[in-house]
Amino acid sequence: MTTSTDPFTTLRPRLFGIAYRMLGVRADAEDVLQDAWLRWSRTDASTLQSAEAWLVTIVTRLSIDRLRAAKAEREAYVGWWLPEPLVELDAHTPESAAELAGELSVAFMYVLERLGPEERAAFLLRQVFDYDYPEIAAQLGKTEASCRQMVHRASERVQQARTRFEVPQAVHHQLLQRFMNAAQSGDRHAIEALLSEDAQLIGDGGGIVPSFPKPLVGPFRITNLYWAVFRRLGAQVVYRMALINGEPGLLRYVDGRIESAQAFVTDGERIVAIYAVRNPDKLAGIPAMLPL
Numbered sequence: 001m002t003t004s005t006d007p008f009t010t011l012r013p014r015l016f017g018i019a020y021r022m023l024g025v026r027a028d029a030e031d032v033l034q035d036a037w038l039r040w041s042r043t044d045a046s047t048l049q050s051a052e053a054w055l056v057t058i059v060t061r062l063s064i065d066r067l068r069a070a071k072a073e074r075e076a077y078v079g080w081w082l083p084e085p086l087v088e089l090d091a092h093t094p095e096s097a098a099e100l101a102g103e104l105s106v107a108f109m110y111v112l113e114r115l116g117p118e119e120r121a122a123f124l125l126r127q128v129f130d131y132d133y134p135e136i137a138a139q140l141g142k143t144e145a146s147c148r149q150m151v152h153r154a155s156e157r158v159q160q161a162r163t164r165f166e167v168p169q170a171v172h173h174q175l176l177q178r179f180m181n182a183a184q185s186g187d188r189h190a191i192e193a194l195l196s197e198d199a200q201l202i203g204d205g206g207g208i209v210p211s212f213p214k215p216l217v218g219p220f221r222i223t224n225l226y227w228a229v230f231r232r233l234g235a236q237v238v239y240r241m242a243l244i245n246g247e248p249g250l251l252r253y254v255d256g257r258i259e260s261a262q263a264f265v266t267d268g269e270r271i272v273a274i275y276a277v278r279n280p281d282k283l284a285g286i287p288a289m290l291p292l
Helices: 007-023 026-041 051-075 094-100 106-112 117-128 133-140 144-161 169-185 188-193 219-236
Strands: 195-204 237-244 247-254 257-266 271-277
Touching: 007 026, 007 051, 007 117, 026 051, 051 117, 051 133, 106 117, 106 144, 106 257, 106 271, 117 133, 117 144, 133 144, 169 188, 169 219, 169 237, 169 247, 169 257, 188 195, 188 219, 195 219, 219 237, 237 257
Parallel strands: 195 271
Antiparallel strands: 237 247, 247 257, 257 271
16 A cells, blocks of 8 residues: 655645634535645645645635635524534544544534634644644734734633533543433433533524524423423434544434434533534435444
């Protein structure tokens, strides 16, 4: 087996990771990479001091431009906007490699939506991809002082908006397995016992399928939602475990068709947040049914 020495191919997982974290939509990230590749193919690499610096700069700036254009659409979006979930089916996909480059969770991506395009880029390049400030300044066409200020401001906003727990993936998986079993069997008491007192559920239906205009807060209300799905659909509903944006999550199928991808935040003992992507447009890449 031969290994490609083309810098674009070698760096593609990192470039995808930057574009996806900037945009939250797989197709938009792939479009950015395609545009970057076209520019790369017309460039004499021997004239570049650093292929990585050039490619990261191009992908970052293309992502900023695309995110600026998408902001107006997202402001008019019906309900809550959540990123298109990356469901890991193959450990060797670019998405899997992107996960290894830094945090990718749906909860983290949701918080990033609070940042402006350039602020988001500076924060990601520094905090996720570990670039130095001189590099970030060159990539964004800004001064180092400006980039430091953007990263500091973004870090404060992200810190204020997110709830973070360091939970081993095995613990996360076990807790989610118990929740899945309870939801599959319609066990109200078991579902409620697994939710924290301030648990919340945020759903994204995109105006295509029903969703809640405000977060659903509290174990009683969230439990009633899962119980109602069980009561209404019974055996038509099937849950499957999957890695969603690099973390254990659930796929819910109705009559064998994907209905939602659900990401969870847990403190290790209880579930504190659920992010349910129901917009069919964001679920199109998930197969009809995953095997057991």
